Amino acid sequence: MRGRGGGGPHLLARGLWVSAELVVTLGVVLLLLVAHQLWWTNREARADAGRTVRSLQREWDEPVPENTDGGGAREGSPGPSPSGRGGEGAPAGPAASDAPAPARSRTAPRWDQAYAVLRIPRIGLTAPVAEGTGKGGVLDRGYVGHYARTAQAGRAGNFALAGHRNTHGEPFRRIDRLRSGDRITVETRDAVYTYTVDKRLARTAPSDSGVIAPVPRSNITTSVGYSTPGYYLTLTTCTPEFSSRYRLVVWGKLTSMRPR
Structure with missing residues (x-):
């Protein structure tokens, strides 16, 4: 009888021990998941993005064959210098008006293809720009994604980009630090476009x-934005950090362009 009575506390202690082991194991798994999201995805995406930037630079440095097929320019390739065009946001000054129009590329970027390099000195960012804003093929690789059906760099309209603020390279993590007058460059095979930060929507x-x-x-805070055509750049990312509830927006205007 005494032996049977002592089994209860023993079983209770064993149950508590097993439960504690499960809690610790679950905690370790959660820590590993957090480490994967906050460290490993950043490490892998930044490495991938860096390789892509170097690959683009090597590709652009190679001679480009003459276009003998009579094909037209690709949509989104640099057009004539935008100086002299009316409207808010149109570039002005010698840098824009004196630069010759860069050569036109023959093919449009494929979906998920990296085709430009974005540089923002204020936040130390250098990242490839790819066509589209899909997660698997673009954003989760540490790339900046170009919104489909928006203008390409240097073209009239709005060159609109998206990027992660946290995890997967988080290229846009610090764009909240950008201020009016900060410089942003977009380099393609044909030209380097410089935009100047102008407005923000927190x-x-x-x-x-x-x-x-x-x-x-x-469309929501209608007092923020522009009212006339121009040459714009838009950067968008999630806000607040570690949340996708809202969007943070930074706008800039094209202020100069030069051929590569």
Whole structure:
């Protein structure tokens, strides 16, 4: 009888021990998942993005064959110098008006293809720009994604880009630090375009499509944005950090261009 009575505390202690082991194991798994998201995905994406930038630079440094097929320029390739065009956001000054129009590329970027390099000195960013904003093929690789159906770099309209703020390379983590007058460059095979930061929208809804319109203006905070055609750059990312509830928006205007 005494032996049977002593089994209860023993079983209880064993149950508590097993439960504690499960809690510790679960905690370790969660820590590993967090480490994977916050460290490993950043490490892998940054390495991939760095390789892509170097590959693009090598490719651009190679001679380009003459275009003998009579094909037209690709959509989004650099056109004539935008100086002299009316409207808010149109570049002005010798840097824009004196530069010759860069050569036109023959083919449009394929979906998920990296084809440009974005540099933002203020936050120490150098990242490849790829066509589209899909996660698997673009954003989760540490790339900056170009919104489909928005203008290409250097073209009239709105060159709109998206990037992760946290994890997977987080190229846009610090764009909240950008201020009016900061310089942003976009380099393609044909030219280097310089945009100057002009306005910010600290928070808006993910559904606010007005921020990437050809003439960008928030559909929600209608006092923020532009009212006339120009040559715009839009950067978008999630906010606040570690959340996708809202979007943070930074706008810039094209201020100069030069051939590569």
